[in-house]
Amino acid sequence: MRVPIRHSLLWVLAVFQCHSQDEVGSSRANLSTLAAEEARRGVFVFYTESFIDNDSQRASYRGSVYGAIQKFELDGCELKIETVIVDKFSGIVGRAPTGQLQDTYGYSASFLLTPEIAGAAAVLEARPAQIGRNTHSVCVENATCGFPWLRLQTRRPVIHEISRVNDAQSFDGQVDHFVIPVSSLAAGRQLIDELRAISDSRCR
Numbered sequence: 224m225r226v227p228i229r230h231s232l233l234w235v236l237a238v239f240q241c242h243s244q245d246e247v248g249s250s251r252a253n254l255s256t257l258a259a260e261e262a263r264r265g266v267f268v269f270y271t272e273s274f275i276d277n278d279s280q281r282a283s284y285r286g287s288v289y290g291a292i293q294k295f296e297l298d299g300c301e302l303k304i305e306t307v308i309v310d311k312f313s314g315i316v317g318r319a320p321t322g323q324l325q326d327t328y329g330y331s332a333s334f335l336l337t338p339e340i341a342g343a344a345a346v347l348e349a350r351p352a353q354i355g356r357n358t359h360s361v362c363v364e365n366a367t368c369g370f371p372w373l374r375l376q377t378r379r380p381v382i383h384e385i386s387r388v389n390d391a392q393s394f395d396g397q398v399d400h401f402v403i404p405v406s407s408l409a410a411g412r413q414l415i416d417e418l419r420a421i422s423d424s425r426c427r
Contacts, residue, residue, distance in 0.1 A: 286312025
């Protein structure tokens with residue numbers, strides 16, 4: 224039996240759309256799995272530092288900085304991300320011990336994912352801001368004191384970022400980039416691959 228050309232084309236289109244939806248569904252599932260794994264792993268750097276503080280006293284600290292994804296979700300094409308950086312440290316200022324101290328930094332970002340944003344995403348290694356370059360920091364098993372990061376960059380400030388320090392809001396505004404701590408450069412690349420697959424298929 225001969226099938227009309229129009230019906231054949233419609234059948235091919237339906238099959239293509241079905242495969243496309245399956246691929247997007249798979250990428251979304253992969254993205255959720257990767258994000259959950261990153262939330263469990265996180266990344267650490269352990270440091271010591273010694274410097275003269277603003278009160279002209281010698282300050283010496285030993286501590287760790289931990290970073291992790293807490294949320295990495297797609298709602299349609301809106302990407303919502305939450306990350307945390309925890310700096311735990313103790314030391315001596317002058318002759319007085321500080322006891323155990325902790326600062327917690329929370330960052331959230333939301334924006335519409337596009338192929339351009341996903342295409343510009345990159346991984347890099349850099350020290351977290353909590354480890355200053357003027358404090359003579361030395362890190363165990365990591366000479367650079369760096370974290371692996373996934374960096375999202377946009378041409379215009381379309382990323383809505385909210386930042387908190389110890390539960391007090393420190394920033395709420397639009398930015399043109401956002402960095403996400405990841406457990407390894409390879410993990411960051413995997414997240415980028417899934418974002419690109421989703422944006423190329425559904426977020427044009």
